[in-house]
Amino acid sequence: MTRASVVGAGMTTFGVHESTLAELFATAALDAYDDAGVGPDDVDAFYFGNAMGGQTENDTHLAPKLASEVGIAGVPAQRFEDACATSATAFKNAVQAVEAGIHDTVLVGGVERCTPETGLGTGEMTRIFASASHRQYEQPTGLTFPGVFALLTKRHMHEYGTTEEQLAHVAVKNHANGQRNPRAHFGRELTVEDVLESPVVADPFHLMDCCPFSDGASALVVTSDERADSYDDPVDVTGVGHATDIVPLSAKPVPHATQAARDAAAGAYEQADVTADAMDFAEVHDCFTGAEVMASEAIGFFEDGEGGPAAAEGRSALDGDRPINPSGGLKAKGHPIGATGAAQIVELTEQLRGDAGDRQVEGAERAVAHNLGGDAGTTVVSVVEVRS
Amino acid sequence: MSLSYDEWAASLREGTLLGVTCADCGTTYGTPFSVCNECGGRDLDATDLPEDGEVYSVTTVNVPPVGFEGPYQVALVQVGPARVTARIADDDEVDIGDGVVLDGAMEADDGHPAPVFRRA
Numbered sequence: 076m077t078r079a080s081v082v083g084a085g086m087t088t089f090g091v092h093e094s095t096l097a098e099l100f101a102t103a104a105l106d107a108y109d110d111a112g113v114g115p116d117d118v119d120a121f122y123f124g125n126a127m128g129g130q131t132e133n134d135t136h137l138a139p140k141l142a143s144e145v146g147i148a149g150v151p152a153q154r155f156e157d158a159c160a161t162s163a164t165a166f167k168n169a170v171q172a173v174e175a176g177i178h179d180t181v182l183v184g185g186v187e188r189c190t191p192e193t194g195l196g197t198g199e200m201t202r203i204f205a206s207a208s209h210r211q212y213e214q215p216t217g218l219t220f221p222g223v224f225a226l227l228t229k230r231h232m233h234e235y236g237t238t239e240e241q242l243a244h245v246a247v248k249n250h251a252n253g254q255r256n257p258r259a260h261f262g263r264e265l266t267v268e269d270v271l272e273s274p275v276v277a278d279p280f281h282l283m284d285c286c287p288f289s290d291g292a293s294a295l296v297v298t299s300d301e302r303a304d305s306y307d308d309p310v311d312v313t314g315v316g317h318a319t320d321i322v323p324l325s326a327k328p329v330p331h332a333t334q335a336a337r338d339a340a341a342g343a344y345e346q347a348d349v350t351a352d353a354m355d356f357a358e359v360h361d362c363f364t365g366a367e368v369m370a371s372e373a374i375g376f377f378e379d380g381e382g383g384p385a386a387a388e389g390r391s392a393l394d395g396d397r398p399i400n401p402s403g404g405l406k407a408k409g410h411p412i413g414a415t416g417a418a419q420i421v422e423l424t425e426q427l428r429g430d431a432g433d434r435q436v437e438g439a440e441r442a443v444a445h446n447l448g449g450d451a452g453t454t455v456v457s458v459v460e461v462r463s
Numbered sequence: 464m465s466l467s468y469d470e471w472a473a474s475l476r477e478g479t480l481l482g483v484t485c486a487d488c489g490t491t492y493g494t495p496f497s498v499c500n501e502c503g504g505r506d507l508d509a510t511d512l513p514e515d516g517e518v519y520s521v522t523t524v525n526v527p528p529v530g531f532e533g534p535y536q537v538a539l540v541q542v543g544p545a546r547v548t549a550r551i552a553d554d555d556e557v558d559i560g561d562g563v564v565l566d567g568a569m570e571a572d573d574g575h576p577a578p579v580f581r582r583a
Contacts, residue, residue, distance in 0.1 A: 202528035209548075211468050212494045215575035216550050217524060217531035225522035226539055233520070233559045277522045321500050325493050325539055325546040330520070 077311040078346070079173040080303030081459065083111025083296030084424040086417075089409030090260040091190045092290040096125070096134060097144040100186040103292035103414075104145040107182065111296040111306060115146035118296075119178040122169040124155045124162030124185030125413040130203045131193045147182065156413075158207040159362065160448030161185055162293065163416025163455035167315045169297045179302060184294030185413035192290060200288060204412075207449040209323035221277040221285055221363060223450045226324060228279060228365025231331040234380070237368060239279050241383030243270035245364035246283050248392050249400050253407025255393075255434035260289045260409030270364075284364040289409030293418035303462070310427045313349075314458035316342025322452045336373035336445060339456040343443065344375075347458040351375030354458075355439040356398040356426065358419040360447040361406045367391075370445050371399055374456065393434060401426065401434045416446035416455060423459045466495040466509040475568045475576050480514070482545045483507040493545035514565040516542040516580060518557050530572045538563075540580055552581040 085106020092099050108114060121142045128134040138152035155165040162185030169183040189200060204220045205213075213223075231237050244267060253262030270283040303309035318338035324330055344350055357374060361367035368382035376397045377385045385391055391399040402408045402422040405415060423442045425431045436442075440461045447454045466483050471494065474481045484491045487504030493512065498505055521538040524531075536551035540563060551557050552566050562583035568576040 197526065198529040201526060202530065205528050209494075211472070211575060213548050215569075215571040215573070215577035216537045216548055217527055217533075217535060217571065217577075218537045218548065219524055219526065219528055221526065222522050222524045222537055226520040226537070229522060229559065230520040230539075274525070275523070276526050277524050279522075323494060323548055325548045326496075326500070330539070 077300040077313055078315065079170040079297050079312045080300060080309040081295050081312065081420060081424050082298050082303055082306035082309045083107040083113065084421040085110055086258060086293040086421045087291045088258045089289045089291035089411055091192060092188065093192055096128060096132065096137065096186050096188060097141055099290065100141050100184065100292045101144050103184055103294040104182060107184070107294035107296050113180065113296055117180050118147045118150060118182045120150050120172065120181045121147055121152035122155065122165040122181055122183040123152060124165040124416065125187060126156050126158055126161045127187065127203055127412060130206065131188065131195060157453045158448035159360065159412050160416055160446045160453045160455050161413040163446035163457065164317065166295065166417055166420055166457065167317050167455055170312050170315050173297055173299050180296065180298040182294060183297055184292065184417045186292035187411040187413040188290040189288040189411055190290050212323045212325065213450065219277060221280050223324065224363040224366050225277040225280055227331045227369060227451065231365065231369060232279065234331065235383070237383035239271060240267055241387045242279060242284055242364040242368065243267040244386045245361065245367045246270045246406055248386065249361060249404045249406040252393055252401050252434055253403025256403045256408055259403040259407050260287050261407045262403055280363050280365065286362050286405040286410040289411045291409060291411035291414045293414045293421050295417055295420055308428045309462050310424050311460050311462050312457060313460050314343035314347035316340060316456045318342065319453050320451055322450060324450050331369060333369045333373045333451045335451060335454040336370060336447060336456065339454040340374045343456040343458045349441065349458065353441055354443045355441055356401055356436045357443045357445060358402060358404065358422050359399055359445040361400055361404040362410060366447065367399065367404065374443060374445050393436065398436050401431065401436050419444035419446055420457065420459065427459060427461050465497055465507045468495060471495050472576050475578060478567055480512045480542065480547065480565055480578055482510045482512045484510040491544040493542065493547035512542040512545055515583060516540040516563050518559050518561045518563055519546055520559060521551065521557055538580065547578055549578040549580050552579055555582045557582055
């Protein structure tokens with residue numbers, strides 16, 4: 076059943092941007108307006124994601140500020156923060172509000188700046204990212220976010236024999252896809268050796284196993300099922316699952332299972348009345364190569380323990396039987412924290428419309444997005460389909 | 464009365480790693496919670512965790528946040544029925560499955576302690 080429809084999608088390039096948060100977000104929002112053919116008068120509410128603006132740019136209470144920037148001052152506007160799942164949570168709430176008849180048409184999206192344009196270096200930004208780990212029981216150890224996913228991945232390797240070479244194949248594949256995405260931060264020919272020879276950030280992750288710090292913004296216009304017919308090329312949201320897992324990592328019974336993702340995926344598939352097998356591709360939260368392997372199993376694309384071999388065999392490549400991250404993913408497209416979740420829905424929208432150019436998944440009619448936040452504490456999984 | 468963070472931290476500074484055990488369902492956690500996530504019970508009694516543990520997962524952090532100097536190892540350590548996130552002592556290097564023993568606490572520059580384990 077259609078819960079809401081996406082009728083407009085826009086995003087900036089992900090990379091390095093000198094503009095203000097407001098101007099950066101406006102670039103994406105105006106793209107989404109134009110794509111939908113709407114203006115500010117058509118927007119009833121604003122659901123907005125930003126994770127770290129208070130820490131990185133001394134900029135808070137951003138929802139009304141950005142609403143004013145894009146001409147919708149006056150509408151109800153609120154900011155969502157769930158670490159890297161920030162704008163997927165905003166999207167979920169927008170879908171629910173439209174479905175419930177609270178608002179007819181909602182602007183939803185996110186923005187973040189994470190590069191040295193903020194004035195912060197790697198060590199300072201690493202500390203800010205680590206603020207999403209447990210304040211008392213994780214941060215004092217000096218745990219970083221590469222470290223969080225390294226702990227999960229190392230156990231996955233121990234349990235299933237997942238190898239560093241298999242992880243490297245994820246990076247190679249996503250960089251190859253990124254080459255086909257004009258808005259990607261990175262994208263170049265990369266070999267497994269290039270990944271394995273890059274410096275170690277937190278073992279087993281080399282620098283090329285890690286997504287970059289990026290600046291960027293994304294935006295969507297979401298409207299009700301009934302109204303969507305009056306727009307060109309709507310795509311339907313049929314499921315949005317949202318789950319949390321216990322924090323800190325040490326309290327998770329099986330950390331590498333990423334239980335929140337399994338629960339969120341089960342919820343999304345159940346709402347959409349589909350199974351993982353019905354998905355033509357996935358955009359997943361590959362902040363690190365190991366995160367993509369665990370996500371690919373959690374959303375049911377591969378059996379537990381098969382995510383690594385599947386990546387190495389090319390099954391998740393653009394021309395594989397289970398394509399994952401045709402956009403290049405966080406790894407190559409980039410990861411401006413608060414913009415990432417909505418940007419995944421932008422990619423799903425363009426693919427399902429057949430507008431993804433060189434990275435088009437042939438004949439894609441149904442796809443799933445997986446956006447994870449914190450130390451696997453939050454996951455939002457969304458199913459989007461071609462309008463029938 | 465549940466174990467507070469301050470009590471957990473004070474105990475750790477004195478060399479004892481405390482967890483909590485739910486009086487209703489028996490689940491043990493390596494860190495305090497106000498309510499049991501298994502059964503909803505509020506009666507979480509402080510429990511001495513063993514000093515001997517086993518490395519459940521571990522990574523070497525080469526790119527630390529400000530306030531820390533790398534490289535160093537951070538591990539999930541299985542201590543009896545619970546796990547904790549801990550530092551491995553400098554000059555030691557451990558892998559999954561290795562036996563480790565509690566070696567006191569370190570304190571980050573913000574004053575919060577973290578358990579430290581060394582190779583058994």
